[in-house]
Amino acid sequence: MAINEPNKNVEYGMRNAELIPHSELPASHSVDALVIGGGIAGMQSALDLADQGYHVALVEKEASIGGKMIALSKVFPTLDCCSCITTPKMSAVAHHENIDLLTYCEVQNVAQNGGGFKVQVLKKPRYVDEERCTGCRQCEYACPIDLPSEFDLGLGAHRVIRVPFSTAVPQKVVLDIENCILCGKCEQACPHGCIDFTQEPQEFEIKTDAIVLATGFELTPTGAKKEYGSGSLANVVSPLVVERLLAPTGPYGHVLRPSDGKEPDSIAYVQCAGSRDASLGVEYCSRICCMYAIKQAMLLSGALPLADITIYYMDIRTFGKGYEQFYQNARAMGIEFVKGKVARIDEDDDHNPLVRVELIDDGSRVVERQHDLVVLSTGMLPAYNPQEMYGVPVADEDGFIKLPSPNLAPGVTARPGIFVTGTAAGPMDIVDSIVLAGAAASETAAYLESLALPVFDNGEPAVSVEEAELVHV
DSSP states (O other): OOTTSOOOOOSSSOSOGGGSOGGGOOSEEEEEEEEEOOSHHHHHHHHHHHHTTOOEEEEESSSSSOTTGGGOSBOTTTOOBHHHHHHHHHHHHHHOTTEEEEESEEEEEEEEETTEEEEEEEEOOOSBOTTTOOOOOHHHHHOOOEEEOTTTTTSSEEESEEOSSTTOSSOOOEEOGGGOOOOOHHHHHOTTOOBOTTOOOEEEEEEEEEEEEOOOEEEOOTTSOGGGTTTOOTTEEOHHHHHHHHSTTOSSSSOOOTTTOOOOSEEEEETTSSSSBGGGTBOSOOSSHHHHHHHHHHHHHHHSTTOEEEEEESOOOOOSTTHHHHHHHHHHTTOEEEEEEEEEEEEOTTOOEEEEEEEGGGTTEEEEEEOSEEEEOOOEEESOOOHHHHOOOBOTTTOSBOOSSTTTOTTBOSSTTEEEOGGGSSOOOHHHHHHHHHHHHHHHHHHHHHHTSOBOTTSOBSSOHHHHHHHHO
């Protein structure tokens, strides 16, 4: 298939898949490449391939694309707004003529289909006619039931029927049928008659020549270590909680601690709380923890100018361009860096965390310090194991996708036709995820071009590898 000729074997005419009514999903259609995951890496790979003329389908299990990045406050080391970077990418994906956006869908099965793949996809019901829905949110305003907000990690609330978050793409509501009391108020309030309580899950098939895995990461649970309270201490939180508190779209508009809504006067970060720890089975460094802790500490010092902020660390690893200067800037701002290993976290009667730490630079003296809020710098875990469904091996030491040649071909997996990008390949920051997304798109495009190369009758390629690379360039 030529690089400027998208796949013409499309069995429906609409390019924006989120506009296709649930009841009219095609039973089968064909694309050049299928991207699994709608985070920043998946979106970037999809855009790079689509800009080259390939027909791409992007499957996202959540009701909106954006991944974890859309929930963050700012990026390091530039402190640019995350929403300002991510939202245009989300919009570009949704409106690109060569991208079919399939949100609220999950892959059920992957089978070899000649040189390509047959992928069974399940579309979960939103209980809303997506073609009619304009995102006016009148149904959301009418709904009488509030639930803890998953997007805000339980800090805020949302209605049973709602747009997932303010900058969601697509701007279509989704109804949580398990918590719906079927009062019918949303149906009465909807000006376009979108609500459909009879929707059911639907399966359809995608035929594709290549797959790009962008399944992302999860953080080590804050309750993983019993020494740190096993998740039972109200004011010992994950870094994503702090991101939502600092974000302009956050639940409160202020930094408040969870237990009593008080503005914290003393905040501590515990580094390596979910990485470099054999007891958790996470012996590797997650690479991002030092930098996001420093970034959050700097943002907190701006939001709470009178607060004392301490970072307890074993080693500070600032590996990227401008990262060391970022660290030095934080020290100059008055953020306290204490070299020491935190052994235990308890709490007093007012739910103030008590941190027991060994001060390495002070003769290994053991002290106990009180703080108003403690943030555990938890590490990265693979969000999904693709070995069984996709036939892609994972590394024994960390569970991320195994790369046969990480330096020469960082986006290529052990199975031909399947590629990987972002943190599905291993711990990395946003910059590296975007770079790897471009690399994975290039490798995928080269592979798609190789499928169209002529062959002799004996099956040997009629074009050399060097000539094929020149064709791709």
